[in-house]
Amino acid sequence: MDQLLIKGPTKLEGEVRVSRAKNAYLPILAAVLLTDKPVHLKNLPALRDIRTMMKLLENLGVKIHRNGDVTTFDASNLSSHEATYELVKTMRASIFVLGPLLARLKKAKVSLPGGCAIGTRPIDIHLTNLEKLGAKITLESGYVDAQVDKFVPKRIALSFPSVGATENLMMASVFSDGETIIDNCALEPEVDDLANFLIAMGAKIEGVGTSSLRVTGVKEFKEAHYEAIGDRIEAATFIIGAAMTKSKISIRGFDPLHLRFVLTKLEEMGAQIERLDDGVIVSANGLIASDVDTAPFPGFPTDVQAQMMALMTQAEGSSVMNETIFENRFMHVPELKRLGADIKLKGHTAIVKGKTVLKGAPVMCTDLRASAALVLAALVAEGETVVDRIYHLDRGYEALETKLTALGANIRRVNVGS
Ligand code: UD1
DSSP: OEEEEEEESOOOEEEEEOOBOHHHHHHHHHHGGGOSSOEEEEOOOOOHHHHHHHHHHHHTTOEEEEETTEEEEEOSSOOOOEEOHHHHTTOGGGGGGHHHHHHHHSEEEEEOOOOBTTBOOOOHHHHHHHHHTTOEEEEETTEEEEEOSSOOOOEEEOSSOOHHHHHHHHHHTTTSSSEEEEETOOOOHHHHHHHHHHHHHTOEEEOTTSSEEEEEOOSOOOOEEEOOOBOHHHHHHHHHHHHHTTOEEEEESSOGGGGHHHHHHHHHTTOEEEEETTEEEEEOSOOBOOOEEBOSTTSBOGGGHHHHHHHHTTSBEEEEEEOOSOTTOOTHHHHHHHTTOEEEEETTEEEEEEOOOOBOOEEEOOSHHHHHHHHHHHHHSBEEEEEEOTHHHHTTOTTHHHHHHHTTOEEEEEEOOO
């Protein structure tokens, strides 16, 4: 098992380029199942979740060929319609194959993703709306067993703008006979990116970027080339890192509009941010407290909540973090407290008192974004922090320690056996 050893406090300087977004590529990879034509995807990030999704595709019969920074997928001969528990248990995003398998093969058997560290995360919005569009679904022995004769084009409204449900329903509707309208859909940039990829393959989708997606069925797809958007969550992690270490760095490779709420909030707290076409330059000399509520896009992303709480420990005054998306997403709190953070929890709300001098200590990753928060806190903590169980971090941050080292951090990966 690998650990990160981080010596602080550190100042960062220079420029960092973020990878392509994992959360955009995961549904795009699932959408490959829709087509019998070749798909060429550029700059897939080297991440555990991406490898898991590719393994799942291979299990379903997809041939994958890598040539430099382009990976080509051939899903012309699918050999299975079943996503087994062995793969699904390690990654909830496996549920993305449900819509495409149904649209292409008219049947799908996908293991239920089950609980996960940050909450129960049900898939009822996916299933009830697939049923409304004509799928017959049974839940048996831990599997979603689904069949459909033909998806019926209809107007449906999601009870909550779920990212994954919007993506699954959009993929399910691409071949129906007519127009499917998905109201109250998610507005996250990764949803737009999936829509743009489907359009590149030949789908007809209107209303991209609005809360009403209109998908008109087409008969077939064509060969497609695509590169996903830059990772806004990785970008936010570096931006917060710069602000809390009072550094000046440039973060490139993403669209600052995808982080508009985060950037405005950081400016309110004292950071200086220059917006560029493909990134930002951020600096800070000190921070003041502020309150944050997580919310669906364009609000403050739940995936940046943990990192923001690490920053709040370095802001003068009392900050309040209110997590509204997931019910159990404060597992970084006890770990941040081990470093000396002053945080009180009350239900979905955390009160962070700053500014605190953090001191290096052994800490443990509990989920992906919680791990990023611990790395950020370790950058400002005095002495050495040992971050354990970093396989969580490897699910979603490509070469994080290499990128941070290039910015001047004192960070090292060590293997300590199993
Ligand atoms: C995606 C992101 C994840 C991010 C989340 C919210 C990917 C691979 N993951 O996850 O990083 O934190 O969006 O921005 O893109 N819900 C239900 N029933 C459902 C579906 C969702 O109750 O059928 C609830 C969830 O439990 C959660 C909330 O809705 O409380 C948001 O979930 P959702 O938007 O679906 O997130 P994911 O697609 O799982």
